[in-house]
Amino acid sequence: MKILLVSDDFYPHTGGISEHVLYLWQNLRKFDHDAKILAPSFGKNYPYVDENIIRIGRAINVPRNKSFSILTVGITIPWRLRRFYSKENFDIVHIHGSVAPVLPYFALKYSKAKNFVTCHSAYEESFGYVLWEPVLEQYFRKIDGLIAVSEVARDSVAKYFPGDYRIIPNGIDTNRFNPDVEPMPELKKYSPKILFVGRFEPRKGLKYLFQAFPMIIDEFPEAKLIVVGRGFLERYYRRYVEEHIKGNVIFAGHVSPEDLPRYYASCDIYSSPATGAESFGIVLLEAMATGTPIVASDIPGYQRVMEQGKEGLFFKACDPESLAQNIICLLKDKKRMKEMGQSGRKKSLRYDWKIVTKQVLDFYKEILDERG
16 A cells, blocks of 8 residues: 655654654555655754655744644645645555644645544643634544544544544554663663653653652662753753752753663663653653653553553652652562563563554555445
């Protein structure tokens, strides 16, 4: 089949949707399908440059949902998209993220293929959908297959566009993320180590981990917090760290895809203090696949992935004391940490990208058979 994956969010912009689209594309091609990606340009797109990655429009950041979203702009987008479609004969056009102006909207409008959308986001309300609902509703009728990465994502979008959504989760590369990857050598001298991975934005909750860390240091004076990521709030977060714990916090910055699994393997616990608006939690899968126990916010999107006491511990969201207590509790029980790491690895294998891609392909076939 000829398949086009469309997304405003794609590398070099980091995030769950970018990761999902990249791996789905790679695995569709491994299954011998002619798959391409349509995404905006970020100016410097290297190393995500390929003849099957088509860039139309320019990406800009806009505030949304206590985070930042990508909006594709460009007055030539409709013309370039129609011209692109005229040269291709796609069987499937598969949109990822919201069917929002501009790129996903026009991709759906001009498509003559069978159309699918995967909804990735969690939110209580969407001002954009309220504003654009009358316009988007007519194009939502063109969607043949509705997918959501979790029940949380489904329930968020179904308030505005009800339908029969198929739950197909995010996946994980269990070869790239595995317990046997080599730890980062410069981190070996520190113990214990807590890892944070994520963009520097309010909903990721990094400030609560900073607030919790003095309590952790009271119990484990040599503890180190390893912070991997980047974002608009980096300067703010660097200033936010209390003076007396600065020596216990290491900002690693943005790390390469090759090194990211090594950071998980280097640390004793992975912590995600997200405040909400997480539909799934790919970072939890990354930690599980690497055999790293987890301490995460007790939010619906994470409950979809992790079981309390099995692969890690939940703490009350936005509560630094609860976060510190759970990390301390786990650090004091090495046997339990090892068991959680093993359970996490076992569960992650169910989300391997080969399995998830097969679910997507089966859904394509089901819809094509039903609707010709």
